[in-house]
Amino acid sequence: MALLITGVAGFVGSHLAERLLKEGFDLIGVDSFLDYYPKGIKENNLKRVRENPRFEFIEGNLLNLNLKEILEQVDAVFHQAAIPGVRASWGKDFSQYVENNIQATQVLLEACKDIRLKKFIYASSSSIYGDSDELPIKETSPTNPVSPYGVSKLAGEHLTALYFKGYGIPTVSLRYFTVYGSRQRPDMGFHKFISAVLLGREIEIYGTGEQTRDFTFIEDAVEANLQAFFGGKEGEAYNVGGGSRIKLIEAIRIIEEISGKSANLKYKDPQRGDAKHTYADVSKAKRDFGYSPKVNIYEGLARHCKWLKDNLDIYR
Amino acid sequence: MPIDEKLLEILACPKCKGDIRLSEDQAGLICDRCKLLYPIKDDIPIMLIEEAVKLGESV
Numbered sequence: 001m002a003l004l005i006t007g008v009a010g011f012v013g014s015h016l017a018e019r020l021l022k023e024g025f026d027l028i029g030v031d032s033f034l035d036y037y038p039k040g041i042k043e044n045n046l047k048r049v050r051e052n053p054r055f056e057f058i059e060g061n062l063l064n065l066n067l068k069e070i071l072e073q074v075d076a077v078f079h080q081a082a083i084p085g086v087r088a089s090w091g092k093d094f095s096q097y098v099e100n101n102i103q104a105t106q107v108l109l110e111a112c113k114d115i116r117l118k119k120f121i122y123a124s125s126s127s128i129y130g131d132s133d134e135l136p137i138k139e140t141s142p143t144n145p146v147s148p149y150g151v152s153k154l155a156g157e158h159l160t161a162l163y164f165k166g167y168g169i170p171t172v173s174l175r176y177f178t179v180y181g182s183r184q185r186p187d188m189g190f191h192k193f194i195s196a197v198l199l200g201r202e203i204e205i206y207g208t209g210e211q212t213r214d215f216t217f218i219e220d221a222v223e224a225n226l227q228a229f230f231g232g233k234e235g236e237a238y239n240v241g242g243g244s245r246i247k248l249i250e251a252i253r254i255i256e257e258i259s260g261k262s263a264n265l266k267y268k269d270p271q272r273g274d275a276k277h278t279y280a281d282v283s284k285a286k287r288d289f290g291y292s293p294k295v296n297i298y299e300g301l302a303r304h305c306k307w308l309k310d311n312l313d314i315y316r
Numbered sequence: 317m318p319i320d321e322k323l324l325e326i327l328a329c330p331k332c333k334g335d336i337r338l339s340e341d342q343a344g345l346i347c348d349r350c351k352l353l354y355p356i357k358d359d360i361p362i363m364l365i366e367e368a369v370k371l372g373e374s375v
């Protein structure tokens with residue numbers, strides 16, 4: 001059985017590729033190397049999977065690839081491709097978010113109409129909820145994004161649900177809550193915090209540091225994809241959290257403990273687009289496909305720190 | 317490792333969606349209609365219009 005991963009050179013995409021190859025699937029990966037962060041980092045993400053003869057890689061853009069021919073070769077799609085970043089999505093760059101997160105999703109779904117897929121998994125995001133009054137956040141909680149990025153991911157999610165209703169494409173959305181671990185994007189929190197601590201640089205904290213996040217270790221997020229591929233209900237969305245909700249400042253304390261170095265904190269104003277708290281209720285994913293996060297924040301951060309320490313050169 | 321035959325079959329020109337063929341030196345994929353060569357770097361076909369090389373009439 002062959003599967004397609006879009007955004008395969010990214011953080012989650014590349015980990016998912018490694019896992020699916022290990023499970024014995026054939027893979028086609030697509031990535032356009034959007035320049036949100038350097039291409040060399042993404043090429044490094046792909047280093048291991050590229051050695052596997054069951055992996056085919058196409059550098060291309062979903063908006064103009066001949067998707068039908070590609071889709072005819074596969075049984076399922078893992079749509080990970082997107083332009084990330086809540087803070088960068090304000091202002092004139094929003095057109096890139098419309099193009100890559102909304103339009104590209106629609107073009108891909110459109111091309112899936114006549115293909116018999118087993119599953120179409122859409123990588124959604126906790127940012128679609130915005131500042132939720134209800135904690136933990138359920139899939140039925142209101143969706144009021146606080147960033148244009150969140151708006152674009154929510155629109156993409158609505159499109160997948162619509163193409164299920166309209167054309168029976170077996171779509172499932174996974175709403176990731178702050179995923180971390182090896183190869184995390186260099187603009188993301190833990191990557192920045194760990195490298196700053198390792199290099200003795202200043203850490204910028206936006207706000208008080210009292211904001212909480214539900215951190216999800218990459219292996220758990222990947223496992224959720226596999227489980228949703230087999231057991232996710234069509235047309236549904238699921239929270240994928242890590243069961244490790246802690247304050248940002250506590251996470252930094254753990255990094256200090258693991259690394260044996262102290263963090264040099266610099267407090268700055270809260271950023272537009274950041275939610276105050278995120279905390280996922282994952283009971284729906286547990287009920288429908290047995291999702292249960294395995295890696296707690298201590299183990300996850302220890303592994304993330306170790307990996308980054310050994311691979312710091314890639315990011316310099 | 318040369319580019320996979322099966323992959324070659326499913327790829328098309330991203331500009332006109334027409335057929336492409338492997339260039340004689342195997343360094344890229346050519347769309348004769350658009351007169352564009354899509355380079356193959358480290359066995360990866362780069363199917364991006366921005367990265368394509370314009371070909372002269374003689375090719």
Ligand SMILES: [Zn+2]
Nearest residue numbers: 329332347350
């Ligand atoms: Zn052409």
